[in-house]
Ligand SMILES: NC(=O)C1=CN([C@@H]2O[C@H](COP(=O)(O)OP(=O)(O)OC[C@H]3O[C@@H](n4cnc5c(N)ncnc54)[C@H](OP(=O)(O)O)[C@@H]3O)[C@@H](O)[C@H]2O)C=CC1
């Protein structure tokens with residue numbers, strides 16, 4: 001049976017590498033690249049077709065950071081497909097990052113150095129902002145847009161007698177201490193990325209608890225440190241050129257420096273081949289690359305609190321209701337305004 005696979009943020013980096021790998025794995029695949037920029041999506045599709053001529057690659061406009069775009073994209077998916085086998089929740093942003101140089105050099109000469117390179121703990125802060133839906137942009141893009149998409153696609157993901165899979169591209173930068181249950185959007189802190197990734201870890205576990213019975217299984221992945229547009233955006237490009245030889249050197253001592261998008265997509269690809277019942281809902285699946293360049297996947301237990309995860313899940317459902325209410329109010333207001341304009345003309 002052909003598998004239908006949807007990948008968000010598929011036009012570059014880990015998402016695009018995953019698409020290449022999945023097409024090499026399964027020639028019958030029907031792949032849908034869900035991207036916010038259709039020019040970049042077209043270019044990605046063309047690149048995939050160069051190496052996989054005849055592959056079935058569809059495009060879908062989806063800006064996960066916009067509620068309206070998510071709802072329209074979900075309608076389009078429901079019109080196109082009768083089920084979705086794999087939904088890769090991969091799109092993500094880290095806007096306006098700042099590296100704490102002092103903390104970096106302090107960490108470099110401490111016992112924590114390996115962990116610092118693997119997780120960037122204590123090194124990175126970001127400046128976030130509100131989007132046009134009134135949500136924090138990082139939370140909306142990395143987490144809430146994907147949550148809404150899953151909710152909208154439940155008819156395609158929870159089909160009787162069939163299992164479907166969700167795979168989140170999380171991060172080892174996800175940290176419980178960066179997340180506050182009183183401030184789930186991270187309006188007040190300076191680590192929205194870390195908070196949003198921890199939130200995706202919790203959401204994945206909550207979805208397993210609530211949806212496994214309906215045949216929907218969720219997993220989280222850390223791709224390791226991969227050189228992509230996201231990482232290149234952290235420091236000026238000349239700096240990356242300068243430190244690149246060191247990055248390849250560090251790779252000998254830590255398996256988390258996967259560095260290439262192909263390597264980073266290892267765990268995402270590996271999960272595609274696993275039976276969902278064999279997976280651990282409390283594990284994060286890490287893409288790792290040995291010093292000799294061998295790729296492998298390793299599950300590591302996540303630091304999750306069951307009670308907080310449940311509270312978080314109910315807060316997300318409440319936020320979903322609020323967002324839907326606001327949207328229908330907005331639509332009604334603009335209809336009234338249009339009517340008023342028609343009347344006075
Ligand atoms: N690189 C790394 O070291 C790590 C990355 N990750 C995660 O991996 C995922 C992929 O990132 P990576 O490949 O590194 O970086 P890229 O920037 O190459 O890829 C991110 C993708 O997400 C898309 N995207 C961003 N915002 C939106 C949006 N609002 N709607 C739809 N698509 C959007 C981008 O589209 P566009 O091209 O239009 O911007 C792009 O296709 C992210 O979730 C990231 O957090 C996790 C750990 C480490």
Ligand SMILES: CC(C)=CCC[C@@H](C)[C@H]1CC[C@H]2C3=C(CC[C@]12C)[C@@]1(C)CCC(=O)[C@@H](C)[C@@H]1CC3
Nearest residue numbers: 101104116117118119120123171172173224225
């Ligand atoms: C200031 C100097 C001399 C070097 C800075 C190196 C950092 C820029 C680099 C060290 C660890 C890296 C890292 C990430 C970004 C770049 C570093 C902070 C990530 C945060 C990228 C995104 C992720 O999700 C993480 C898994 C990465 C963890 C390591």
